[in-house]
Amino acid sequence: MDAVIIAAGFGSRISALSDSKPLTPVCGIPLIELGVRQLAxxxxxxxxxxxxxxxARVEAFLAGLSARMGLAIHAERVDDWSRPNGFSVIAGADRVAALGGRDFLLVMADHMFAAEILQRLAREGAPDRGVTLAIDxxxxxxxxxxxxxxxxRTQADGRIAAIGKTIPAYDAVDCGAFLVTPELPEAIASAIAAGKGGSLSDGMQVLADRGRAATMEIAGAWWLDVDDPRAHAIAEEQAPAQLNLMGST
Structure with missing residues (x-):
């Protein structure tokens, strides 16, 4: 199975701790390594x-990680990392397709998940959806x-009605883990063509409007977005007990 990790952005909110968010260590292990190990x-x-x-620094680390783990890890660099994250999703999907893949798990480099979240999400594919989002x-x-x-904001059947940082009414939070089909990068491109900025949420809303955006409830499982020093401190405290990857080499 394929996976894509988005690790292109600057990470301004955590820059006081590290000049590279993916390489920021939690309990001595870089976030990007934790992400790869969770997916494996x-x-x-x-x-x-x-x-x-x-x-260049992130890619050099990934080359060594690939050798240590015996896992195929490919880097796909975007030319303009300041653009919205939907452009990174398109780039990742294009690389997956070039490698002969199709559907894939999608996560952000700064997110941590209890093992069961990604394990369950990987089994959520179905013909009636173009994407499945893990929600809390x-x-x-x-x-x-x-x-x-x-x-x-979800509908009665659990499908997404609306998604975004500023929607006025909601009943769940996006956990940052997706099971993606080729419909999602196409939807992001469609949103860009319609004048949207090109965020992942823009594409998700297109699929929601088409009735193709499903959800998977995490049922109280642990997850964390390590996006700033406060969240990093929480990760340092809680990750050893929550992640079965800690201490791996």
């Missing part, structure tokens, strides 16, 4: 990492930063 534990055997800011119904989850969260 979910059954992924090939990972594409979309790089940008500090791309705990909109008051103390680990979630409400000022940075992407919110989701």
């Amino acid at each position: 534990a979910a059954g992924v055997d090939r990972v594409t990492v979309v790089t940008g800011h500090e791309g 119904r705990r909109i008051d989850n103390p680990l979630v930063d409400p000022d940075d969260a992407t919110w989701v």
Whole structure:
């Protein structure tokens, strides 16, 4: 199974701790390595990492990680890492297709997940959906930063009605883990053609409007967006007990 990790952005909110978000260590292990190991534990055997800011450093680390793990890790660098993250999704999907793949797990480089989230998500594919998003119904989850969260409003059948950081009504939060089909990069491109900025959420909304955006509830499982020093401190404290990857070499 393929996976794509988005690791292109600057990471301004965590820059006080590190000049490369993907290489920021948590309990001595870079975030990007934790992400790769989480995906491998979910059954992924090939990972594409979309790089940008500090791309050469991240790619050099990935080459060594690939050798250590015996796992195929490919880097796909975007020319302009300041553009919205949907451009990175398109770049990653193009590399997956070039390698002969199709559907893939998609995560952000700064997100951590309990093992069962990605393991369950990998099995969620179905013909009636173009994407499946892991969602947390705990909109008051103390680990979630409400000022940075992407919110989701679902329909009665669990499909997405609306998604974004500023939607007025919501009943879940986007966990940052997706099972993607080729419909999602096409939807992002469609949103860009219609004048949208090109964020991942723009493409998700296109699929939601088509009735093709499904969800998977994480049922209280642990996850964390390590996006700023506060979240990093939480990760240092909680990750050893929450992740079965800690201590791996």
